[in-house]
Amino acid sequence: MASGSSSFYKGSDLIHDYSCFTCEENDLNTEAQHFCPKCEHYLCDKCVKIHGDYFKKHVVYGRRDMQKWAGFSMDRCAQHGKELEVHCDDNQELCCSVCVAFNHRLCSSISHLRDLARGFLNTAEFKQLPAAVDKMRSRLDELKNERMKDQTSLNDSHKNIISEIKDLRKEINQILDKLEKRTVEQLDSMMEDLEKSIKDDLEACAHMHDKLGIMIAKLKKSASKNKESSSYIGFRKCESKLSEANCLVQEIKEKERMKFKSDENVLPFLRNLNSLGNVDNVYVYKAQSSSLYKVHMYKCNIEGICELPSGEVVIAERNNDRLMLLNRQFEVIGHCHLPLPPRHMCHTKGSEVAVAVTGIDASTISTMHAIHFHALTKGKLQSVRKFTIDFQCISIAHHLEKLYLCSFNALYLYTMNGNIIQKLYEDNSSYRTMHNCAVSPDGERIYVTNQIHSKFITLDTSGQVLSTVEDPDLKYPSGLCVSPSGHVFVCGETSNTVVQVVPEGRKKLVIVAREVDGLCSPHSVWFSEQTSTLIIGNLSNNSITVVKLC
Template sequence: MASKDSSIYMGSDLIHDYSCSKCEENDLNTEALHFCQQCEHYLCGKCVRNHWAYFKEHVVYGRGEIQKWAGFSIDICEQHGKELEVHCDDHQEFCCSVCVALNHRLCSSTSHLSDLAKGFLKTKRFKQLPAAVDKMRNRLNELKTDRMKYQDSLKDSYKNILVEIKALRKEINQILDKLEKKTVEQLDSMMEDLEKSIKNDLEACGHIDDQLKTLIEKLQQATGKNKDTIPYIGFRKCQSILSEANCLVQEIRVKEEMKFKSDESVLPFLRNLKRFDIVESVFTYVYRVQSLSHYKVRIKKDKNNCSIKGVCGLANGEMVIADYNNLRVKLLNRQYAVIDHCDLPSTPQHLCHTTDNVIAVAVSDFSTINEVHFLTVTKGKIQAMRKFTTDHCCHSIAHHKGQLYVGSSDGLYLYSMDGRLLKTIYEALSCVRTVYSCAVSPSGKRIYVTNDYISKLLTLDKTGQVLFTVEYPDLKNPTGLFVSPIDYVFVCGRGSIAVVQVDKEGKQKVATVASEADGIICPQSVWFSGQTSTLIVGNYEDDDITVIQLC
């Protein structure tokens, strides 16, 4: 095994902290750039290529992993192989005597490491280092696990997209086959008509030809006889048939030809297609807690503990929350203080922002009162506008492009803004609280539904078909749900006391954004601001809302 100690070799006076073991055997002085753990050899760039040729399975570490080299010491200069003695305060670097002589002679401030290290073992910073390293290693391991899962997810996505491309090609082929079949059927029909027309023409020509032949023969036989009337009659009949024949000839001379003329828009359209569709590579930010604060939202008129079942933000930075226990909707300023409220005839189950400064609130006592109320927010005041009644309980509500999605214990319904039931989107009569909360993606293609009874997040398409189901331990009893304008999906699990980020397809969890360890109390509703990276969490049976600054 070669020593790491610097040496002077034949033909060179260069000093290396690690010299190539193979070159040393030939009295050559070459700096080692690699180390093989199995062979315990230091290798230069040339020798490592030969080594890889013979030992492909050996693990070789480069200079970037010098800590794994045999003989590496933490207090030895990686560049010169000398003991580290001082710290250059100007460059914030550890230096050996050679470093100081070559690179740091003109620096204004250097400190001896022995002086800096006095009493450092007893400092709080040093004692906290193992815990900080463990925490970071755990995060790195989580990140590695997430990336591995993401890699598997990418492979699955790749396979699924290939299937979709093949299916699209098959559908296009089927469409083209149908077009070809209909076009050929049209051609066959046209050919049949033309052949029938030709057959009729041939029969007409043969018939007239026979008539003329017979008539002229009889006329010639009658000529020379003493009776003049027969030639005259024959002549007149012959003239009549000739006239008929002349018309037939003129008519048949007009030929009806078949020509194929394709739709001129088809081929240019197909030629201009670069691909069937756009395959998107979607980058998703993963959020973590940076800071967390609690704000009181209870007012003097409240008789019960607050229970915030709905949260939504307005363009001016104000917030509106639905307090289930106290039968009122509250308006918060930018500092999250209650500045106004509006009392309702029954419990507000959920709310959403519709247009401008108008809020829609799902109100229900699950018996006689099942209504959607519209409130308006103007200059720090919140007031009732109008309402409409439904035939089912109103448990949750979401707005998208002038339509309202109202969730009930047995399904999800689509309403117009004036209260007309447009259609039933989704039903699951066997479940309790089928739609605890609902949200719609910015494109309107996906509808997200939480069911706290079965602890699942469902993703539906516009027709109500279930596309994906997400079920995780930290999504126990999912309640609150929010989808941002750029497709970030946040769900809070009241039973698991956590807020989870889900991918926009609703296929899988991206990350646990915040948990009880971060200071979450009992999350029941959630809202997210992409502009400020702020998460607002409404809690169950608690007078505080939780404001989380994310990074």
């Protein structure tokens, strides 16, 4: 934008960046030096004085405040202040005469606004605009309110994280205090032993000193009386005692003195730390919309849900012993019969899923428990391999070619070939203390739901409990899932909720979906990061609930 008296000649006309509105009305070409937003008029030095006499309360901006000139008039160019006259079809821009002269001389298609506007008031496009603006303004108000809530939540999160940091510091201090106490106890014990050793040495020295004095006195006495035999005997005994004293002196001199050597790993480890931990930006999801999709003619129990990399969704349905294949529109496009009812399912790799099945084997008329692997091949789910286990598996999870299998009371780690590695965790406090399990993307945390006690438990890789969450919004927790980015979602079967939990598993983050979103005893859940949607299987229901998140 030009300033001061900027202008240029076109033919015989002088074109200003801003022209005085009043002078233009009188067919005069004068550059504007002032702007009145109330009148939406650009004024020269002469006209601004007349304007001031008539409108004393109007605020007028001079050239020093030119950033305030633009944007006040709908019909005027925001850049040059002149009347908008044409539309550049090449650049899709509204233009004044200065715009055309400066920026659009080479454009091939210029349309007059009067021609474009003829009959425009009666078009549907124009009539729908106010509603669209109102809708957007309402959405902006909602967004503003949400961000205000987020601001409050952010302050709360900041306080909570500060509290967590201080708690961590206290725990570190407690650990250091214990280490110091143990080290001092070792020092005190060594001090006691060394004090006793010094006391014993002092007594031994004193005793040897006196013994040598007595022996040498007796030897001198025998020698003074020329008693050769007695003197010889005394000499040999004194010589022996002298050798004994020499050994005592050497022994005392060689005794190790007390000293302290710090653990060489402690200080370098602490010095290499940049902080006490990382503060991550955790996405908090909210339900935006929800829909129900019918997947069966009759009520059924959907035990497991997972999405394949290609976008298809696989559902394990117990009542009819089968896997169902859904397309991206959640339409059933295929199914695969299972020899036994499925209890749970997880994605392993590529287009493969692992299904935990249990029931009566018709061929042997005996109970059988097994893990079946199926893969999507040429648009169909086909059996790949299987292995049997000796307990009823009610949940299965996969991470780095390892399988995590849950019984009603224990969690086991297996190889993909069916060999047990170890029992990770067990809780025999009551019947059915475990229902579902999942693993964090880095494999450092294992999440478990305990329905009978309404607990969400987080374990480390050795099976030690890191944290336990009990929340009124998470009653009778059942299904859970962890996304590739680490977002954790848990079903509250009797609270009719799906709750997002912090990745560390320490606390509930937010209720993502509720009964109003179509939940009815949510039993299984999957979060699709491709589409930001939750896919929820309700207990004894023939539909899945799909919740779009934002």
